[in-house]
Amino acid sequence: MKKSITLKELAKILDVSASTVSKALNDSYEISEATKKKVEEAAKRYNYRPNRAALNLKSGKTNTIGVVLPSIKDFFLVRALRGIESVLADTDYNIIITVTNESYDKEVKAVETLVNGLVDGIIIAVTEETQLKQDFSHLSDISDNIDLIMFDRVDNSVACDKVLVNDFEAVQKAVRHLKFKGATNIALASSNKNLSDENARLLGYLEAIKDDKQEPLIVKGNEMYIENEFHVLFDEEAVDGIIALDEEASLAAYRIASKRQLLEDRKLLMIGYAGTKISEHLKPSLSTIDQHGKRLGRTTAKQLLDRLSKKDTSANKATVIYSSLCERATTQTIINPL
Known part of the structure; x- marks a missing residue:
């Protein structure tokens, strides 16, 4: 060299x-x-x-943004990262990406490292463990000269900008859509993640069915548990609609419904959360809630850049990205016609 x-x-x-x-x-x-x-x-x-370090010391700026992600296994978060990168690619900012693998300790260390003179701003989606602990002090204690923005997984106790998805309304509308298509006994499936977005989705389901005579049917657990529980529910509760709150739960519920030929025979309607490539190639294809991950990432990056450039000097704000229903084969028919 x-x-x-x-x-x-x-x-x-x-x-x-x-x-x-x-x-x-x-x-x-x-x-x-x-x-x-x-x-x-x-x-x-x-x-x-x-000498970049010397230049940074002189200017007080690093021209670097840190992005802290809880996982890269989640298709939605990967899409969000692509959106962030697409915006920053057109600027002079460098990007440091840290993956915490849903660990609170790794998240704390990552933030401590980034704020130690490495970045001008931080974009973060917190870990499941962080939300379980409800300890956000490592974020609340960040110096005022470093701009922080939370996305997707947010907490209102942290005073910073936030960009989130309308999870409550999205699931509420999805359940009502299942009812419109004829479902009368709708179950909810979840892989039991204690996340802010998952909890909002659960509340959306409960709100959508509260005026009906049906009792909530909630199946929470790992994929095998979900499959076993629905095997029983299909017989005992005559479930004719499923709303699944995440990709793991969506695929588990889909597998058992497909084994029972309920989707193919148009005896069951289903909406879930899954990547486009997966949902489109299932037979029958799965209707899903599209959270527009790339749009969320772009919006988050632009909002941070506005803060860094002082274009936006307003108080901390929350920006909502609105989901949409991608209707495919699992809801393209009406069941239980009058």
Whole structure:
């Protein structure tokens, strides 16, 4: 690897002052175009690289944004990350991505590392463990000179901007859609994650059925438990509609319903949460709630950039991304016609 040189060494080679080299590389109006070209060519030839740490210390800015994700196994979070990256790609900001694997301790360490002079702003979706502990002090204690924005998994106790999805309304509308299509006994499936978005979805389900005579039918657990419980519910409770709150629960409920031929025979309606590639290629294809992950990521990044550029100096605000129903085969028929 070619060895790099310092600013002073480059100035000595060119027989000019270090100040002239610095101004030329920063496109100063004080330096002629001929000198700028000469300095740039020499910098490239001798492998001069600016001391980024020194520049950051001088300006008080790092031109770097930290993104803290709880998982990259979640298709929705991956889509959100793509949205964030697509916005930052058009700026001078670098990006540091940290994955915490749903660990509170890893999240705390990641935030501590980032705020120690590495970034100007942080975008974060907190871990399941963090929400269980209800300890957000590592976020509340972040210095005011670092902008923080929470997305998807948020908590109102942290004073910062937030971008979230309308999970309550989305599930409420989805359940009402199942009822409109003829379902009268609708069950809810969840992989039992204690997350703010999952809890909002559960409340949306309960709100949608509260005026009906049906009692809530809630199945929470791992995939095997969900399959076993629905095997019983299909016989004992005559379930004719399912709303599944996450991808694991959606696929588990779909598998047992498909084994029983309920979807193929149009005896069951179902809406879940799953990536487009999965839901479209199932037979029959699965109707899903689209949270518009990439849009959420783009909105989050733009909102942070507005804070960093001081374009937005308003009080902390929450921005809502509205989900939409992608209707496919599992709800494209009417059951129990009058």
